Each structure stands twice: as structure tokens, then as C-alpha cells.
Amino acid sequence: MTDSNDIQLQIDALVLRIDELESRAALRDLVTDYCLGFDNRDWDRFIAIWHRDAVWEIGPPFGTFKGHEGIREAVIEILYPLWRETHHLASNLLLTFDDPDHARGVCNVDCMGATVDDVVQMISATYRDDFERRDGVWKIAKRHVTIHYFNPIPGVEMSAPAG
Amino acid sequence: MTDSNDIQLQIDALVLRIDELESRAALRDLVTDYCLGFDNRDWDRFIAIWHRDAVWEIGPPFGTFKGHEGIREAVIEILYPLWRETHHLASNLLLTFDDPDHARGVCNVDCMGATVDDVVQMISATYRDDFERRDGVWKIAKRHVTIHYFNPIPGVEMSAPAG
Amino acid sequence: MTDSNDIQLQIDALVLRIDELESRAALRDLVTDYCLGFDNRDWDRFIAIWHRDAVWEIGPPFGTFKGHEGIREAVIEILYPLWRETHHLASNLLLTFDDPDHARGVCNVDCMGATVDDVVQMISATYRDDFERRDGVWKIAKRHVTIHYFNPIPGVEMSAPAG
Numbered sequence: 001m002t003d004s005n006d007i008q009l010q011i012d013a014l015v016l017r018i019d020e021l022e023s024r025a026a027l028r029d030l031v032t033d034y035c036l037g038f039d040n041r042d043w044d045r046f047i048a049i050w051h052r053d054a055v056w057e058i059g060p061p062f063g064t065f066k067g068h069e070g071i072r073e074a075v076i077e078i079l080y081p082l083w084r085e086t087h088h089l090a091s092n093l094l095l096t097f098d099d100p101d102h103a104r105g106v107c108n109v110d111c112m113g114a115t116v117d118d119v120v121q122m123i124s125a126t127y128r129d130d131f132e133r134r135d136g137v138w139k140i141a142k143r144h145v146t147i148h149y150f151n152p153i154p155g156v157e158m159s160a161p162a163g
Numbered sequence: 164m165t166d167s168n169d170i171q172l173q174i175d176a177l178v179l180r181i182d183e184l185e186s187r188a189a190l191r192d193l194v195t196d197y198c199l200g201f202d203n204r205d206w207d208r209f210i211a212i213w214h215r216d217a218v219w220e221i222g223p224p225f226g227t228f229k230g231h232e233g234i235r236e237a238v239i240e241i242l243y244p245l246w247r248e249t250h251h252l253a254s255n256l257l258l259t260f261d262d263p264d265h266a267r268g269v270c271n272v273d274c275m276g277a278t279v280d281d282v283v284q285m286i287s288a289t290y291r292d293d294f295e296r297r298d299g300v301w302k303i304a305k306r307h308v309t310i311h312y313f314n315p316i317p318g319v320e321m322s323a324p325a326g
Numbered sequence: 327m328t329d330s331n332d333i334q335l336q337i338d339a340l341v342l343r344i345d346e347l348e349s350r351a352a353l354r355d356l357v358t359d360y361c362l363g364f365d366n367r368d369w370d371r372f373i374a375i376w377h378r379d380a381v382w383e384i385g386p387p388f389g390t391f392k393g394h395e396g397i398r399e400a401v402i403e404i405l406y407p408l409w410r411e412t413h414h415l416a417s418n419l420l421l422t423f424d425d426p427d428h429a430r431g432v433c434n435v436d437c438m439g440a441t442v443d444d445v446v447q448m449i450s451a452t453y454r455d456d457f458e459r460r461d462g463v464w465k466i467a468k469r470h471v472t473i474h475y476f477n478p479i480p481g482v483e484m485s486a487p488a489g
Contacts, residue, residue, distance in 0.1 A: 003330050004166050010337050011173050017344050018180050024351060025187060032255045036269065061487045087287045087311060089254040089273055091415040092358045106362065110415055112287065122482075124413045124438065148413055149484045156285075158312045161224045167329050174336050181343050188350060195418045199432065250450045250474060252417040252436055275450065321475045324387045
């Protein structure tokens with residue numbers, strides 16, 4: 001019985017380690033789904049990354065938005081009307097775990113886009129996330145944004161090749 | 164014996180979970196080897212990511228290419244003659260598994276490059292991949308490309324620091 | 327006893343596989359901490375990624391720097407005085423293991439920055455790393471840099487939105 005108990009303890013330790021590795025993949029997917037959901041205007045994908053009571057601190061010049069209703073307002077009423085198209089690239093994702101159900105993330109995001117009046121813009125930002133796993137599902141509880149730069153690129157157009 | 168059977172079942176479940184995590188790393192490497200192989204003109208690295216019967220749907224203005232021979236034609240006869248240098252950055256890789264040997268991927272790719280006539284271009288695209296593991300090796304069965312923009316950056320040069 | 331030995335062998339094999347997956351996450355964090363540490367001028371984060379005797383081959387026009395003291399000189403005395411701000415994005419990280427404690431990495435890095443005299447620059451480089459795990463901690467033993475391009479973007483400013 002000692003042997004079997006020892007084996008079970010070893011397995012339990014492996015389960016914890018695998019769980020964290022799987023959580024890392026799930027958290028990376030949340031960061032990715034933000035970009036894919038926003039840029040493709042895929043609302044179901046976008047809103048699914050946020051907990052119901054999530055807080056999105058975009059900061060100047062946009063402000064802070066709370067809950068799914070506030071996030072919807074930010075995207076649909078404020079951001080999408082500004083942009084004809086956006087292209088977010090997330091990079092440098094650093095994840096740290098406070099416990100198996102709470103983690104923090106930092107990542108850098110580069111965004112190229114064109115406003116509705118055809119000005120091509122380059123944007124760089126850092127996102128700082130609080131992630132929580134509730135009922136077995138990881139989502140964002142809070143995202144804090146720091147925009148490093150947000151500037152036009154004069155003389156550049158943004159268009160797809162002719163089909 | 165019940166105990167030992169139960170232990171074996173737990174181990175078998177862990178093996179499946181570890182296998183998926185390892186597959187995620189292998190699939191990420193395929194996406195990376197596309198960029199490293201293409202940009203460094205490392206043909207062995209580049210062609211190794213594709214199954215023999217792979218389909219590469221690059222779309223306008225390039226078309227669709229089939230099998231290693233078609234892929235060779237696209238790269239060697241069409242793309243490399245256009246470019247003096249390219250620099251692909253893959254990001255936002257989202258992987259979903261249909262079963263342990265079939266997965267789909269979406270990623271965004273930013274590419275800066277200079278054409279052979281020294282025009283610096285900025286390109287953004289989404290790649291949608293069908294991955295298959297055959298004989299234990301993951302490769303791309305189909306890659307579909309959507310180019311979001313492909314535009315020159317007027318007045319910019321692309322050159323390395325003097326050695 | 328045969329059964330129990332067989333179970334232990336299976337567990338030992340899983341431990342090795344999980345260890346490599348965890349090492350992959352740790353090595354990715356080193357590549358990320360380089361970017362976050364350098365850009366945020368967070369010295370503790372930056373220097374922690376390098377072994378005491380690490381070698382940093384930045385190449386032209388900067389040179390080679392050895393040990394924590396040489397790395398400090400490169401960053402504090404040479405690089406930071408040139409830059410008002412930098413924004414590194416690491417991508418395309420490919421990791422290969424020589425043994426459980428030695429690995430090699432290749433990644434591509436895009437850096438947008440502004441020099442102290444307000445010129446916006448775009449840089450692309452490849453980093454080739456030798457990673458070693460000593461006393462259970464992965465750090466960089468050698469980083470070799472190849473800069474692909476390093477050019478100004480005329481007419482572009484780099485500034486954050488007004489607060």
C-alpha cells in the first residue's frame with residue numbers, strides 16, 4: 001500500500017504540472033482571440049474572452065469600460081466607428097500564476113490600421129491582464145492598456161491586392 | 164489489481180494530455196519554420212513543413228499551388244524572383260484539435276520586405292492551416308492565405324548596418 | 327512488483343516529457359523578458375536572463391559584450407543613450423534541445439524605436455541563443471544577433487495619446 005500511495009502522489013503532482021501547462025495554452029488563446037475577434041469583427045469570439053464583470057481600462061483617449069455591456073459600448077459605439085480595418089499582433093506574452101486559478105499576463109501589441117477617413121496608423125501598446133478560472137473556464141477579469149505610441153504614417157495606403 | 168488498473172487509466176489520460184501539449188509545440192514549430200525557411204531561403208527547412216500532397220492557396224495575385232512540385236514552383240519561380248529580402252513575423256496562432264492527429268490553425272503574419280527593384284513593402288495576412296499527423300509527424304496538409312494589405316512604404320530604405 | 331516497476335517507468339518517462347514542456351515555457355519567458363526588460367528599462371528583469379559569464383554578440387555597429395559587466399556597459403552606456411524609446415516584438419521562436427539542460431533558440435525580433443534626436447527607426451534582427459540550465463535555472467549563455475535592417479522612417483513621429 002505504501003508503494004501505491006507513493007505512485008498516486010507522483011501522479012497527483014504531474015496532474016498539477018500538466019494543468020498549468022494547459023492553462024498557459026488557454027491563456028495564450030485568450031490573448032489571441034482578442035486580436036482575431038476584434039480585427040475580424042467576430043463578436044462571439046471577442047466577448048467570450050471576458051468575464052461578465054470584466055473591467056477594460058483602455059486609458060486615454062478612450063477611458064474605462066465595465067462588464068459585457070460596457071465592453072460592447074467601447075467596441076461597437078466607440079472603436080469600430082473610428083476604424084475601417086485593424087491588424088493586431090500580440091507578442092511577448094509573459095504569464096505568472098498566483099494559484100492554479102489566478103494568473104497575470106503582460107503582452108505587447110502592435111496594431112496597424114486604417115481609420116474610416118483612410119489614414120494609416122501605427123499603434124504600440126502593453127496589455128496587463130488579470131486572468132481568472134471560474135467554473136473551469138479561464139477568462140479575463142481585468143485588462144489594463146498602456147498605449148506607447150499612436151501615430152499616422154503619412155503617404156502610406158492600406159489595401160488588399162486586386163482579386 | 165483494481166488499484167493498479169486505476170493507476171494505469173490515470174497514466175493513460177495524462178499521456179493523451181501531454182501528447183496534445185507536445186503537438187501544440189510541434190505545430191507552432193511548423194508555423195515558425197515557414198517564416199525562417201522562406202526568409203533565409205533554407206529550402207530543406209521550408210519544404211519539410213508540407214505534406215507531399217499539400218495545397219497552398221495563396222490567392223490573388225498568386226493563385227493555388229499543389230504538392231511539393233507546385234510549392235517549389237511558387238517559391239522558386241514566382242516569389243523569390245520578386246523579393247530581394249523578406250521578414251515574416253507570425254503571431255496570434257490559435258490551434259484547435261479535431262482529434263489527436265488532425266488540427267486546424269489560424270495565425271496572422273506581418274511581412275516587411277524589399278522587392279528586387281528596391282521598393283519596401285508592408286504586408287499583412289492571415290494563414291488558415293489544416294495540419295495532419297501522419298506516421299507520427301505533423302505537417303501542413305493545406306494552407307489558405309488571405310492578404311489584408313500589400314502596400315509600399317514610400318521613402319523608406321531597407322538595409323543592414325555597415326559591417 | 328513487476329507491475330509497480332512498470333508503472334514507475336511510465337511515470338519517469340512522463341516526467342521527462344513534462345520537464346521539456348516546462349523548459350519550453352521558461353525559455354520563451356527569457357526571450358520575452360529581454361524585450362520587456364530592455365524596453366521598460368527594468369534592469370533586474372533584463373540582467374536576470376543572462377548567466378554571469380554570458381556572451382552577447384550584437385555585431386556591427388556595436389560589437390561583442392561579455393559577462394554581466396559587459397552587458398551592463400552595452401545597455402547603459404551604449405544603447406540607452408541612443409534611444410528615447412524602443413519597442414521590441416519577439417516572434418518565430420524555434421527551440422531545440424541538445425539534452426534536458428542545454429537548448430538552442432532562434433527568434434526574429436522587430437523593433438520600432440525613436441532615437442534621442444527624435445528619429446523613428448525600424449529594425450529587424452534574428453537572435454540565436456544558447457540556453458543552459460544551471461542549478462535548475464534556465465538562462466542565456468550566448469546570444470548572437472544578426473541585424474537585417476536598421477532604417478529611419480522619414481516623416482513619422484512616435485508619441486503617446488495625450489492623457
